[in-house]
Amino acid sequence: MIKLNIDGIDVEVEEGTTILEAARKVNINIPTLCFLKDINENGDCRMCIVEVEGRRGFTTSCIQKAEEGMVVRTNTEKVIDARRMVLDLTLSNHERECLTCVRNGNCELQKLAEDFGMTDILYNGERNKYEIDDKSPSIVRDFNKCVLCRRCVSTCKKVQGIGAIESANRGFASCISTAENHSLNDVNCTFCGQCIANCPVGALKEKDNTKEVWEKLKDKDTYVVAQTAPAVRVGIGEEFGMPIRK
Numbered sequence: 001m002i003k004l005n006i007d008g009i010d011v012e013v014e015e016g017t018t019i020l021e022a023a024r025k026v027n028i029n030i031p032t033l034c035f036l037k038d039i040n041e042n043g044d045c046r047m048c049i050v051e052v053e054g055r056r057g058f059t060t061s062c063i064q065k066a067e068e069g070m071v072v073r074t075n076t077e078k079v080i081d082a083r084r085m086v087l088d089l090t091l092s093n094h095e096r097e098c099l100t101c102v103r104n105g106n107c108e109l110q111k112l113a114e115d116f117g118m119t120d121i122l123y124n125g126e127r128n129k130y131e132i133d134d135k136s137p138s139i140v141r142d143f144n145k146c147v148l149c150r151r152c153v154s155t156c157k158k159v160q161g162i163g164a165i166e167s168a169n170r171g172f173a174s175c176i177s178t179a180e181n182h183s184l185n186d187v188n189c190t191f192c193g194q195c196i197a198n199c200p201v202g203a204l205k206e207k208d209n210t211k212e213v214w215e216k217l218k219d220k221d222t223y224v225v226a227q228t229a230p231a232v233r234v235g236i237g238e239e240f241g242m243p244i245r246k
């Protein structure tokens with residue numbers, strides 16, 4: 001076991017535990033954006049930075065393992081200011097159409113902006129402009145809202161074992177792409193939707209066919225057959241604690 005001190009609280013954790021997990025153990029909230037336990041632990045976004053006594057600069061708490069005798073500060077003025085700067089830079093290159101976004105009220109970036117009391121965007125420079133990819137029958141990709149957390153890339157690789165998407169380019173041109181930048185419709189994507197489920201913002205969303213269904217329901221010459229996907233039926237069954245039948 002490892003003993004450390006976080007914000008004046010003594011914590012004991014198993015060797016290999018990150019500072020973030022150690023803090024969560026004693027209900028200290030460190031904000032995160034790119035982190036997704038066991039799936040995306042790359043330390044990319046730097047929202048989770050903390051100060052560690054005796055170390056210069058900031059430490060990325062989602063990847064830094066706790067060490068014996070460590071003294072950690074998660075909420076100093078310096079830490080809060082640096083996190084705010086990370087958030088400001090992220091928002092400066094983000095399509096902020098929250099009211100009409102499918103993730104309004106359920107967006108991790110929106111929640112962070114609220115938690116940090118953001119009422120203005122400090123940096124208003126050049127923005128990336130991406131074409132929306134809606135060619136696939138089920139997934140819409142809008143990278144104007146992407147925060148480059150790479151959760152989708154890791155999910156596609158590690159959860160689905162597909163690898164249909166990848167990080168591309170560097171610096172300001174960094175983006176999430178497919179082989180030769182094809183539409184998701186033209187690569188090996190299976191449209192499982194796992195990447196949508198793990199995207200923290202509205203950059204990935206399901207295609208909504210509700211309007212077409214209503215149109216067909218109104219059409220007296222069309223027989224409408226409704227079908228629930230097997231995965232949805234299984235999901236509902238699990239929620240109600242039903243047994244799995246072979």
Ligand code: SF4
Pocket residue numbers: 139155156157160162163164165188189190191192193194195196
């Ligand atoms: S829908 Fe599934 S296969 Fe396609 S990119 Fe997302 S995670 Fe990968």
Ligand code: SF4
Pocket residue numbers: 145146147148149150151152153176195198199200201203204
């Ligand atoms: S599409 Fe979503 S999950 Fe993928 S990198 Fe962008 S914000 Fe992250």
Ligand code: FES
Pocket residue numbers: 031032033034035042043044045046047048049060061062063
């Ligand atoms: S949450 Fe730790 S670097 Fe993104």
